[in-house]
Amino acid sequence: MPPKLPDTPFALVDLARVDRNATRLRDRLDGLGVPLRLHVKTVKSVELVRRTHGRAPITVSTLAEAEYFAAAGYDDIVYAVGIDPHKLPRVAALRARGIALTVLLDSRAQAEAVAAAGIPALIEIDADGSRAGLRPADPLLPEIGAVLGDRLAGVLTHAGGSYHAFTPEARAAAAQGERDAVVGAAEVLRAAGMDCPVVSLGSTPTAHTVRDLTGVTEVRAGVYLFFDLVMAGLGICTLDDLALSVVVTVIGHRPDRGRILTDGGWMALSRDRGTAEQPVDQGYGLVTDLAGTPLPDLLVTGASQEHGILALRPGSGHPLPELPVGTRLRVLPNHACATAAQYAFYHVLADGALSRVERHTGW
Structure with a gap:
């Protein structure tokens, strides 16, 4: 640490650790043959994302993030929070600039608004009951897919329950359950005659645990670049x-x-x-x-x-x-x-x- 420091408090980032964390997950997913769609919600910094991820596809948690990264040249973005129809004009404005921005939804009302706007959407899948989304067996899943029609981009899930998996066995079960849920949902849509090109899953705990990604097209994770005490408490890092x-x-x-x-x-x-x-x-x-x-x-x-x-x-x-x-x-x-x-x-x-x-x- 250099002797001359700014006034406190300030946020300090150790770049060597960021690089090491990025390499660890990238090498792991390369070995599993599935690309990473970095979730930028943690770092929210073009400079750090560019250093660790280049200009590869990203995930965002706010439209402000999408606009910020789009201005820096990122043109393949998933907005991974359920879409509010009032925000669709902002989405449309980004798409009009050539940004391949895809939204997320889990209701018929959202699907109708998104389809009317001509915007592609992923259907959110509930892998473990921890937050939003549809279970793979929910009859509403193919119904929403039909409403979206050619705007159906695929399915997406997040195993929020993995943040409560304190043993290797529990983490393995969370990772397998996440994969099975989203792949199962894709199979339901395909069986109903619909294309489902994107099968997206991810959380930092499951990305570092999963062993089988058959049927998955991308993994999303974000906090792994910094890690934190929650991740250390789960045994994902030290x-x-x-x-x-x-x-x-x-x-x-x-x-x-x-x-x-x-x-x-x-x-x-x-x-x-x-x-x-x-x-x-x-x-x-x-x-x-x-x-x-x-x-x-x-x-x-x-x-x-x-x-x-x-x-x-x-x-x-x-x-x-x-x-x-x-x-x-x-x-x-x-x-x-x-x-x-x-x-x-x-x-x-x-x-x-x-x-x-x-x-x-x-x-």
């Missing part, structure tokens, strides 16, 4: 793989309460408590020194708007470390997407030097 952290500064002490105060509150870290239901609860984040070495059992246990409260993990046998006012620390986040969303840019660490990289925001 703490050494986490590429995003928040640099904070010690601003006070409450020895009577066993607390250390920093300038990194929830406005810097987010309120995400994604590890609360995991076997190891990491509070609002795990604290490391500036070099990235975890300080034994030291967590962000509380957060107000601009104050982070550091304390030892309950039951810890370690002493509270002596961290004078002015000490710089790093906090590893629970959920990289939520933490990154607090910032308009990253400070990227590469070869001992820091540079600023733009990050897109908004909807």
Whole structure:
């Protein structure tokens, strides 16, 4: 870490770890013979996406992302959130510029609006009951396909339940269930006489676990570029793989309460408590020194708007470390997407030097 640092808090990205994480998944999917459609919702940075993914097809979670990446030359985009018909004019405007933008839906009302607008759509499939979509056996599936007609692009699913798969067996079952659901849905549509060219699945846990992608045309994942404490808690990565952290500064002490105060509150870290239901609860984040070495059992246990409260993990046998006012620390986040969303840019660490990289925001 260079001696000259920006004012805290700031979002720090370790570029060597980003590169390593990108290579790991790319090599894995190459071995399985299926391309990656990177989900940019985590990094939301043209520079980082271009470095790790080139100009290959991408997934977005907002139309603002689609517009931002389209302006940078990305012309094959899936908007992987159920389409609001009021947003179709924005979709049409992008398509009029030559952007192959495909939307997502799971209802007849959406399908009718999308078909009338002449926009291609994927039907969302529910692989595990965790969120939206249709089960493969739902009679509405071929009905919606018929409404879309030649605007039917295929099917898409996301195994959200994989975020609660804490054993290798559970992760394998989630990955297999995701694949079986989306391939089964494609077979239903084809049996009804419809083309189903795209069979898309993905989440970071299943992408790193799945062994059989027969019948799948693409995999989507995004948080893997940064990873986070939730992914580490699932066993998908180690703490050494986490590429995003928040640099904070010690601003006070409450020895009577066993607390250390920093300038990194929830406005810097987010309120995400994604590890609360995991076997190891990491509070609002795990604290490391500036070099990235975890300080034994030291967590962000509380957060107000601009104050982070550091304390030892309950039951810890370690002493509270002596961290004078002015000490710089790093906090590893629970959920990289939520933490990154607090910032308009990253400070990227590469070869001992820091540079600023733009990050897109908004909807």
